[in-house]
Structures are given as C-alpha cells and as structure tokens.
Amino acid sequence: MCEKLINILLVDDDPGDRRLIKLNLSKLSQPVRFNVETAETLAEAVDSIGHKSFEVVLLDLGLPDSHGINTIERLRDVNPHVPIIVLTGLANEETGLLAIKSGADDYLIKGKFSENVLVRSIRHTLERRRAKEELEQSYTSQKILNKLLSISLEDIPLENMLEQFIDEITSVHWLTLQSKSAILLVEDEPGVLVMKAQRGLSQPLLSICERVPFGQCICGRAAASGKIEFADCVDERHENQYDGISQHGHYCVPIVSSGKKVCGVINLYLKEGHRCDEKEERFLCAASNVLAGIIERKQAEEKLRQQQENLEAMFDAAPVGMLLVDENMIAKRTNDIICQMAHKEYSQIVNKRGGAALGCINSTYDGRGCRYSSACAECSFRKTIESVLDSGQSVHGVEMQITLKIDDKEITPWVRISAEPLMIDDCKHVIIAVDDITERKLVEQERHSGLNRGQRQQSAAVKLVTNESVVAGDLKGATRAITEVASEALEVERTSVWLLSKDRRELRCVDLFERTPKTHSEDIVLCADSYLHYFEALKTGRAIDAHDCRTDPRTIEFTDGHLVPLGITSMLDVAIRVSGEVVGVVCHEHVGIQRTWMADEITFVGEIADQVARTLMNAERKKAEEQLKQEKAKTDLVNKRLEVSIERANLMAKEAMLASQAKSSFLANMSHEIRTPMNGIMSMIDLVLDEKLSDKIHDYLTAAKSSSESLLTVINDILDISKIEAGKLDTEIVDCSVKRMLYDIDALIRPQATEKGLEFNIILNTPVPEQIRTDPTRLRQCLINLIGNAVKFTDTGHVHIYPSSENQQGKPFIRFDVVDTGIGISADKQKLIFDMFTQADDSTTRKFGGTGLGLAITKKLAEMLDGTVSVASKEGEGSTFSLVIPTGVAVESQHLITKLDMSRQTQTASPAETIKAKIKFAGKVLVVEDDPTNQKGVLAMLEKVGLQTEVANDGNEALQKATDQSYDL
Numbered sequence: 001m002c003e004k005l006i007n008i009l010l011v012d013d014d015p016g017d018r019r020l021i022k023l024n025l026s027k028l029s030q031p032v033r034f035n036v037e038t039a040e041t042l043a044e045a046v047d048s049i050g051h052k053s054f055e056v057v058l059l060d061l062g063l064p065d066s067h068g069i070n071t072i073e074r075l076r077d078v079n080p081h082v083p084i085i086v087l088t089g090l091a092n093e094e095t096g097l098l099a100i101k102s103g104a105d106d107y108l109i110k111g112k113f114s115e116n117v118l119v120r121s122i123r124h125t126l127e128r129r130r131a132k133e134e135l136e137q138s139y140t141s142q143k144i145l146n147k148l149l150s151i152s153l154e155d156i157p158l159e160n161m162l163e164q165f166i167d168e169i170t171s172v173h174w175l176t177l178q179s180k181s182a183i184l185l186v187e188d189e190p191g192v193l194v195m196k197a198q199r200g201l202s203q204p205l206l207s208i209c210e211r212v213p214f215g216q217c218i219c220g221r222a223a224a225s226g227k228i229e230f231a232d233c234v235d236e237r238h239e240n241q242y243d244g245i246s247q248h249g250h251y252c253v254p255i256v257s258s259g260k261k262v263c264g265v266i267n268l269y270l271k272e273g274h275r276c277d278e279k280e281e282r283f284l285c286a287a288s289n290v291l292a293g294i295i296e297r298k299q300a301e302e303k304l305r306q307q308q309e310n311l312e313a314m315f316d317a318a319p320v321g322m323l324l325v326d327e328n329m330i331a332k333r334t335n336d337i338i339c340q341m342a343h344k345e346y347s348q349i350v351n352k353r354g355g356a357a358l359g360c361i362n363s364t365y366d367g368r369g370c371r372y373s374s375a376c377a378e379c380s381f382r383k384t385i386e387s388v389l390d391s392g393q394s395v396h397g398v399e400m401q402i403t404l405k406i407d408d409k410e411i412t413p414w415v416r417i418s419a420e421p422l423m424i425d426d427c428k429h430v431i432i433a434v435d436d437i438t439e440r441k442l443v444e445q446e447r448h449s450g451l452n453r454g455q456r457q458q459s460a461a462v463k464l465v466t467n468e469s470v471v472a473g474d475l476k477g478a479t480r481a482i483t484e485v486a487s488e489a490l491e492v493e494r495t496s497v498w499l500l501s502k503d504r505r506e507l508r509c510v511d512l513f514e515r516t517p518k519t520h521s522e523d524i525v526l527c528a529d530s531y532l533h534y535f536e537a538l539k540t541g542r543a544i545d546a547h548d549c550r551t552d553p554r555t556i557e558f559t560d561g562h563l564v565p566l567g568i569t570s571m572l573d574v575a576i577r578v579s580g581e582v583v584g585v586v587c588h589e590h591v592g593i594q595r596t597w598m599a600d601e602i603t604f605v606g607e608i609a610d611q612v613a614r615t616l617m618n619a620e621r622k623k624a625e626e627q628l629k630q631e632k633a634k635t636d637l638v639n640k641r642l643e644v645s646i647e648r649a650n651l652m653a654k655e656a657m658l659a660s661q662a663k664s665s666f667l668a669n670m671s672h673e674i675r676t677p678m679n680g681i682m683s684m685i686d687l688v689l690d691e692k693l694s695d696k697i698h699d700y701l702t703a704a705k706s707s708s709e710s711l712l713t714v715i716n717d718i719l720d721i722s723k724i725e726a727g728k729l730d731t732e733i734v735d736c737s738v739k740r741m742l743y744d745i746d747a748l749i750r751p752q753a754t755e756k757g758l759e760f761n762i763i764l765n766t767p768v769p770e771q772i773r774t775d776p777t778r779l780r781q782c783l784i785n786l787i788g789n790a791v792k793f794t795d796t797g798h799v800h801i802y803p804s805s806e807n808q809q810g811k812p813f814i815r816f817d818v819v820d821t822g823i824g825i826s827a828d829k830q831k832l833i834f835d836m837f838t839q840a841d842d843s844t845t846r847k848f849g850g851t852g853l854g855l856a857i858t859k860k861l862a863e864m865l866d867g868t869v870s871v872a873s874k875e876g877e878g879s880t881f882s883l884v885i886p887t888g889v890a891v892e893s894q895h896l897i898t899k900l901d902m903s904r905q906t907q908t909a910s911p912a913e914t915i916k917a918k919i920k921f922a923g924k925v926l927v928v929e930d931d932p933t934n935q936k937g938v939l940a941m942l943e944k945v946g947l948q949t950e951v952a953n954d955g956n957e958a959l960q961k962a963t964d965q966s967y968d969l
Contacts, residue, residue, distance in 0.1 A: 004032045010036050010037070011060060012038070017110060021036070021118070041064050086108065163199070181199050182267045183255075214262075230249070233273065249273070253268070320337060323335075331350050338358070343359070355376065385419060398416065413438045475510070482615070487588070490572070490605070492591075497511050507584070509524040544571065548570065549563055567591045568591055570596075677931070683940075736772060744780070761800050763802050766805050769895070769897070782858045786818045799819070799820045799821075825875060927949055927951050
C-alpha cells in the first residue's frame with residue numbers, strides 16, 4: 001500500500017509542546033506519514049497558510065501575538081476551509097464549545113491525550129472536513145448551476161450572460177481558479193472559435209485568441225475533440241503564446257449543444273502545477289451543459305424577439321398580408337396587401353370576423369356570417385388561428401387553399417399562414433401573416449411538370465445516343481428515330497425534319513412522324529417564295545417558339561393552308577446548323593389548346609437539332625470514309641506495286657554494289673600483276689636510253705617513257721582508289737621526320753616547277769615539330785598529289801607550300817597550305833573536285849589530262865590519317881589547298897623547325913643522272929624477282945654500277961641461296 005503524506009502546520013510557541021507532538025506523530029506506524037511544519041506566532045502561521053496548502057492546523061490558542069478564540073477567527077479569515085484542531089492547556093468545556101463554534105474542527109487538552117487520540121482526531125477531522133467539503137461542493141455546485149439557470153431567464157444580451165457565467169464559475173472557491181477566464185463561441189464561420197466574453201485577459205492574449213480555429217492550441221483541440229483539455233503549465237501545448245506570458249494551467253471545456261455539436265469552449269485559468277481532478281471536471285461539464293442550454297435558449301429567444309420586432313416594425317410595409325385579430329377573431333388591423341387580396345377597402349375589413357373580412361365564401365352561407373356556417377368547423381384558416389389562441393403557441397408556414405368570393409366570382413388562391421400570439425391590454429391577440437403563394441404553387445406544379453419533362457427528355461437523349469442508326473450515321477433511320485423520340489418527349493402530335501436544298505430556296509421533308517397514328521411520311525416540299533417570313537426567321541434566329549402560331553408573324557403564313565385544317569395551335573421549330581450555317585429545321589407541332597413553350601423544352605429541341613446536325617455530319621463522314629476506303633484500296637495497290645519496284649531496285653542496287661565491290665577487290669588484288677609489267681617496260685626503256693642512240697630513236701624512246709610514266713600514274717591512282725574502296729589500303733603509323741619529307745618533296749617537285757618557269761618555295765609560317773607520328777608514305781602521297789596538281793594547273797607565277805602548327809580542341813595538328821597562282825576553281829565546283837573521276841571542267845581533262853582521282857584519293861587518305869583536306873579558290877586567280885593532320889605527339893616535347901635551307905637541294909642534274917654519272921659500287925647482290933623482264937632490268941642496272949648479281953625466282957629459292965652463299969645485299 002502506498003504511503004500517504006499529510007501536511008500539518010503546528011502553531012505553538014512552547015518548544016517542549018512542539019517537540020512532544022512531533023515525536024508522537026513520528027512514532028506512529030500508520031499507512032500515512034505526517035509532515036509537520038511549525039509556527040511560533042500567529043503571524044508566522046498566517047504567512048505559512050498563505051503560501052502553502054496544509055491538510056490540518058494544530059493550533060494553540062495562547063500565542064505571543066494572539067490569544068483565545070480570536071486566534072481561530074484570524075486564521076479563518078486567511079483560509080476559511082483548512083481544518084483546525086485546537087490544542088490548549090485550558091480544561092474548560094465552555095472554551096471548547098466556543099472554539100468549535102468559531103470554526104475549529106476539534107478541541108484537545110494538552111497532557112490529556114495520547115498519541116493515538118491525536119491521530120484519531122486528525123483522521124476524524126480530515127474525514128469530517130472532506131465530507132463537509134464534498135457536501136459544500138455539491139451544494140455550491142447546485143447553487144451555482146441554479147444561479148446559471150436563473151441567469152438565462154434575465155432579459156440581458158448573451159455577452160452579458162456569458163460574463164456573469166464567468167464570474168459565477170470563478171467564484172467557486174474549491175476550484176482554485178485564477179481570475180482570468182474566457183468563453184469562445186462558434187458564430188458565422190464553422191470550425192472557428194470567436195471570443196465573446198472574458199475576464200482579466202491581457203491585450204496580447206486578446207489579439208491572439210480573438211479567432212481560434214478548431215484544432216489549434218488547447219481551446220481549438222477541445223473544440224475539435226469535444227472533450228475537456230487540461231494543461232498544468234505553459235508548454236508546447238500552448239501554440240498561441242506571446243512574450244511575457246505568465247505561467248499558468250488550463251481547463252478548456254467544450255460547450256456541446258443538445259444536438260451533440262460543439263458550439264464553443266470555456267477557457268479557465270489555473271495556477272501552475274494544479275493537478276487534474278475528476279470532481280472538478282464533472283462540475284465543469286455540468287456547468288458547460290447548462291451554458292449550452294443558455295446559449296441555445298438565448299439564441300432562440302433572440303431570434304424570436306427579432307422576428308417579433310420585425311413583424312411589429314414592418315407591419316404596414318410587410319411584403320405579405322398582415323392581419324391582427326382578437327380572441328373573438330375580429331379583425332383589428334390589416335395592411336394594403338390584405339385589402340388588395342380581398343378586393344376591399346380598409347374599413348370593410350376592420351372589425352369584421354376573419355372569414356368575412358377576407359371574403360371567405362363559407363361566411364356567406366349563413367346570414368350571421370363567419371363562424372356560423374356548417375363549413376366553418378372544417379375551415380383550415382379558422383382552425384389554425386384558434387389553435388394559436390388556445391395554446392398560446394405560434395404557427396409558421398401553414399399552407400392552405402381558400403375559396404374567396406370576389407365580385408360574385410369564386411377564386412381559389414393558395415396562402416401560407418404564420419401566426420404569433422401576443423397580449424394587448426391583457427387580451428389575447430394573434431398577428432397573422434398571409435402570404436399569397438398561388439404563383440409559387442403554380443411554379444411548383446410547373447416544376448413537377450418540369451421534372452417529368454426532364455425525365456422524358458433525359459430518356460429521349462439516352463435513346464438517341466444508343467440508337468444504332470444515329471451512331472452509324474444512317475440518315476434515314478436516324479431521322480425516323482429522332483422524330484419519334486422527340487414527339488414522345490415533348491408530347492406533341494407532329495415532329496418532322498426538313499433539309500434545305502443547295503440553292504436554299506426549298507425545304508424538303510426527310511421524315512414526318514404523326515404521334516396518334518404512329519406513321520411516317522416524307523418528300524413534302526416548302527418553297528421559300530411562299531413562306532418568306534418563316535425562311536427569314538430560320539436564318540436570323542435559333543428557335544421559333546410560336547405559342548399562338550396562327551397569329552405569330554413568323555408562322556402566320558401557314559395558318560390557312562396548314563395550321564387550321566390540322567388543328568395546330570402552337571409550333572416549336574429549331575434551325576439545324578452545321579459549322580454555323582443553317583442546313584434545315586426540326587419542327588414540332590402541337591394540336592389542341594394553345595401551349596406555352598417552357599425554356600427547358602426550347603433547350604431540348606435545340607439539342608434535338610444538334611443531334612440531327614451530328615447525324616448529317618456522321619452521314620457525310622461515313623460517305624467520306626467510304627470514299628477514303630476506296631481511295632486507300634487504290635493507294636494500297638499502288639504502294640504494293642511501288643514496294644515491288646523498290647524491292648527490285650534495291651536488289652539491282654545491291655547487285656551493282658556487289659559488282660562494284662568485286663571490281664574494286666579485283667583491281668586491288670591485281671595491283672602487283674598490273675604494276676609489275678609496267679615497271680618492266682619502264683626499266684627496259686631506261687636501259688635502252690642509256691645506250692648510244694640516234695637522236696630520232698632517243699626522242700621516240702623518251703616519248704615512250706613519258707607515256708609509260710603517265711600510264712603508271714593513272715594505274716596507280718585507279719589501284720589506290722580501288723584498294724581504299726575494297727578496304728585493303730592500310731596505314732602504318734610510325735615516327736617520321738617532317739624536315740626530311742619536305743626536303744624530299746622539294747627535290748622531287750622543284751625540277752618540274754623550274755622546268756615550267758614557276759617560283760617554288762617551302763616557307764614556314766610557324767615553327768613545326770621536327771618529328772611527328774603518322775604514316776609517312778600516305779602523308780607524302782597526299783602532299784605530292786596536292787603540290788603536283790598545283791604545278792600542273794599553274795602556268796605562271798608561283799607554287800608555295802606553308803607548313804604550320806595549330807591546335808584544335810586542345811590537340812596539336814600540323815597544317816600544309818599549298819598556294820598557287822593557277823587557273824583557280826569556281827565556287828560551284830569546289831565541293832565536286834573531291835569526288836572520284838571529277839575535275840572542275842571537262843576542258844581541264846582535255847588540256848591537262850588526269851583521271852580525276854588524285855583529290856579523291858587525297859581526301860580519303862587524309863581521313864584515314866584522322867585529318868582533313870579543304871580548298872579555298874577563286875577562278876582565274878589561284879587556289880589554296882589545305883591538308884591538316886594530327887601530329888600524334890606532344891609538340892612541346894619535340895624539337896621545333898624554325899627554318900628550312902633548300903639551297904643545297906638545287907642541282908643542275910637530276911639525282912638519277914648524278915648516280916649514273918659518278919657512283920660505282922663493289923659487291924655481290926641477290927635479286928629476288930619472279931618476273932623475267934624485271935629481272936633483266938634490275939640486273940642490267942646493278943651491273944652498270946659494278947655489282948655482281950644472282951637471281952632467285954621466289955622466296956624459297958632466295959632462302960636456299962642465302963643459306964648456301966654469302967651476299968652483300
């Protein structure tokens with residue numbers, strides 16, 4: 001069992017008594033523990049009670065600053081509820097009784113009670129005090145609740161009632177509430193609390209809590225949950241805070257109406273650290289329920305009071321008839337609306353019985369007037385007023401149909417009666433509001449009719465949407481369905497669909513449905529010349545709603561020949577429009593009493609016309625789709641034939657490509673077989689030219705050698721391009737010397753340029769690397785092609801070569817610009833010259849010769865070296881061909897060429913002639929050659945320079961001879 005702590009204040013100026021009492025209390029082995037604090041004077045006791053809560057005060061009546069019964073009274077002034085047990089040395093029964101009367105709970109004489117007696121007295125005192133407190137609390141609670149109920153009976157505004165409610169609740173001493181409280185109610189905006197009354201709230205708090213949404217802060221959460229929210233301090237549960245807020249706790253109690261709807265919250269402030277108490281919560285819930293009833297009642301009373309005031313203030317100006325009758329149902333006052341309703345003057349109504357005042361037909365059946373006819377007993381008007389007089393309860397909105405006799409004519413208006421009882425000069429009266437609702441009733445009847453029409457129209461729309469003919473675009477079937485459905489939906493006798501002719505001078509009926517015989521007909525024709533107004537109305541308007549079609553200017557032309565003979569009284573026609581243009585009309589004809597067309601009916605027939613328009617478009621679309629289908633079939637046939645042709649062409653192209661590849665492969669494979677005999681021919685010519693010959697024979701052989709060289713050039717070009725196309729031309733990337741290559745090119749080309757009288761120079765634009773990494777053979781071939789062409793196509797001027805370095809996207813490249821002052825190339829030919837077998841002009845081929853393959857080969861070789869070749873030229877002024885390839889090495893790591901010395905390259909005789917004239921060798925050479933002609937040529941050349949030779953016809957023989965003997969080369 002948990003130990004219970006009881007705080008006791010011992011007020012005694014005798015140290016011995018204090019020590020003895022504390023000792024006695026400490027010895028007890030009870031399921032309670034006593035915490036004893038002491039005070040030696042009354043002043044100390046008052047101070048302790050003011051700052052701390054004690055369950056019991058043990059009080060000595062003889063204190064230094066107070067003596068006798070007055071001591072009890074002074075403590076009671078500070079705390080009227082704390083239990084007091086008097087400890088005194090006076091064994092005086094009268095003093096004990098006086099102490100009890102003054103508010104003490106028990107009276108013990110020092111020295112005459114044991115420790116058990118003291119404990120028993122404390123326990124009994126606490127139990128009596130607890131019972132008394134509960135009784136007082138119950139009494140106080142009921143008293144407060146009764147007081148709250150009495151507040152609701154006062155004729156004061158709701159806000160004042162709420163403030164009184166706060167005052168009453170905060171006055172309950174055992175709730176230990178602070179003086180600050182507020183009540184927030186739900187008003188116009190659902191889910192938002194609005195502060196309606198408060199006590200003691202600071203200005204910042206008033207601003208923050210003026211409007212509190214449900215769910216926000218403690219008040220909002222209480223409103224959202226419908227349950228009491230408790231907080232013992234200001235913490236994160238308080239979302240609405242401000243600088244300087246004082247510490248406190250809260251009870252937030254929801255105010256729940258009888259309909260279980262939260263209509264507000266009571267916000268009560270507590271001391272910080274206050275513990276939640278079930279008894280407090282029960283009382284607060286009860287008070288909240290009372291307040292909910294007060295609010296509901298007050299709001300209802302306020303609403304009723306306002307209604308009564310409004311009725312009084314607006315009696316004469318009311319928009320309805322107003323009649324004041326006394327307890328005998330004698331009219332005492334009325335307004336103009338009643339006079340107009342009864343077709344009577346004011347004086348003819350006042351001081352007449354109600355029925356007679358209004359002109360009720362029942363009041364004429366008996367000479368004594370209203371009330372005396374046998375029909376009066378069943379009069380709804382009389383019964384309603386009598387029930388208000390008898391019960392004192394108001395009635396509102398009682399609807400009835402009455403029969404009045406006006407100028408010897410009976411009328412049966414519908415009225416709505418509201419009646420309020422009131423006392424005038426201590427006599428019962430009733431204010432009656434009479435609202436003529438005849439028009440509304442007619443509207444309701446029309447609304448009911450409209451609902452029925454709407455259902456018919458909706459059903460008709462569903463039928464049309466799902467009709468197979470309408471969906472399929474079958475014009476004839478669709479129009480038959482549309483006329484039948486529209487006739488049934490509108491309940492008209494005749495419905496027809498008409499279409500305009502192409503010249504817009506005639507309307508032809510494509511379907512006419514007559515509802516009674518359920519027959520269809522067509523092919524009726526209306527000419528525009530005979531019905532000018534009707535045709536014009538179709539052009540300018542959407543609907544022709546002729547309620548009286550025989551007099552309506554738009555349809556009057558049909559009267560004699562069509563409307564009268566068929567009994568047609570009303571017409572409702574709507575133009576059919578496609579893309580904004582009138583193409584026809586849907587006509588609805590009513591037979592019988594004239595009919596006023598309703599707005600929903602006009603809208604419906606518009607939808608019917610739109611459905612016809614969609615049907616027409618569907619029919620056109622279906623026709624177009626059929627034509628498209630036929631055209632597609634034709635197109636598919638053409639496409640099929642085209643596919644066959646394309647397939648055949650692709651096959652032929654494939655065969656041609658394979659043939660081209662076979663040709664290129666054949667030529668590439670035949671390279672050796674073609675070049676070998678040509679080299680043999682040229683070798684033999686060179687050998688003969690070295691002999692002593694007559695001038696004539698020498699000229700012949702020189703011409704033969706030139707022709708052979710030209711032929712070999714052509715063959716080499718064709719074989720190279722064939723190898724490239726066959727993919728058999730490989731590149732070998734190695735380190736090579738730029739300077740050496742430029743010297744070799746200079747030695748090879750300069751004699752040709754000099755022979756033509758051209759200036760030939762190789763000029764460095766920028767320093768270039770000494771070594772690059774590329775295929776030197778292919779680079780040399782590209783440069784010789786470009787420079788050779790420059791010399792070939794330049795008659796006067798110069799051919800200059802400009803090597804330079806450049807960077808492209810951070811990578812090093814070497815550039816060779818070949819600049820000439822030759823014939824130039826027109827702009828439209830510059831892209832073509834890199835194509836195979838193409839030169840700038842046919843006359844170029846005739847004048848300069850060539851295959852037109854050189855530049856094509858150069859372009860492909862440049863691409864194989866990851867480079868490019870381009871041209872800039874102006875016809876008649878010269879050209880610049882640029883070859884750019886990657887260096888393949890880091891330029892900064894290479895020695896750079898800054899200057900070229902070509903003077904040592906200039907010779908009076910060709911290198912071959914120098915060799916022939918001056919060089920002699922000694923040694924033995926093994927020649928490996930399978931062609932006999934070439935064998936002879938090579939052997940002759942070698943023997944002329946003093947070398948011994950032997951021949952091997954193939955590799956095996958060469959290997960054998962090299963093994964058997966020793967050779968210098």
